[in-house]
Amino acid sequence: MVDGLGVLPEVQINSIGYGVGSKDFEIPNVLRTVIGTVDAKKIDILKVLETNIDDMSPEYYQYIFDELFKNGALDVYLTPIIMKKQRPANKLSVICTEEKSEILRKIIFKETSTFGIREYTVNRYPLQRDFKTVDTDIGRIRVKVGYMDGELIKSHPESDDVKAIAEKTGLSIQSVLKVLHDYGY
Structure with a gap:
């Protein structure tokens, strides 16, 4: 009858039902059922x-x-x-x-x-995520990008790639990040 039991997540509620049991307990013998749809992409x-x-x-x-x-x-x-x-x-x-x-x-x-x-x-509540590889003058850097409602709202370089390029080129990590920033990330 149910897919899960626990804290009610953010849902589009379709209907709510209430029931009262006939047996007497020290606490009220009532039941509330919520039928709804969870947007799997958002939660x-x-x-x-x-x-x-x-x-x-x-x-x-x-x-x-x-x-x-x-x-x-x-x-x-x-x-x-x-x-x-x-x-x-x-x-x-x-x-x-x-x-x-x-x-x-x-x-x-x-x-x-x-x-x-x-x-x-x-x-x-995760952002829609994707990974891009940015080809820069100093090497390739993978970047994690986050979208909300289809709009790019943040990006973050893969730290292992930044570190590897810094070691390979002798540049500081901050210099590598500046190059990446100049490429729009």
Whole structure:
């Protein structure tokens, strides 16, 4: 009957239905159903896995990050926090698809000192993205471009390409970026 259950994403609502059950509970026995259409081009429904860690050596995070990315994490990051008893700690956050959340939870439990993980659903609104290769006087640079409603609104050079050209030519990274800017990116 349903494709999913969770936080209502941005949808074009077609209809809303309400129902009341006949059994008495301590809380109201009601149901609301929303039927709508999600514009798949505008929204990604993702999961965020989070845990606070205050008792693990930071030298192991690189390995944990590698394992999480290798197994489908879209992004992994640490946020410095202060926990109870004013203990410095890190909040480990992992962004992933629903399909990857179970395997990534297992990796977090197996590879960190945590005893619990929070999980919640988030909506991501990505720009329409594309990659272009710009042929400049100093070499080829790949550029990620972002469009909104068909209009180019931002671009960002591939950092590995910028670094490689800087090393090859002896130019500074800022000089390479200026050349790219002169080409309209």
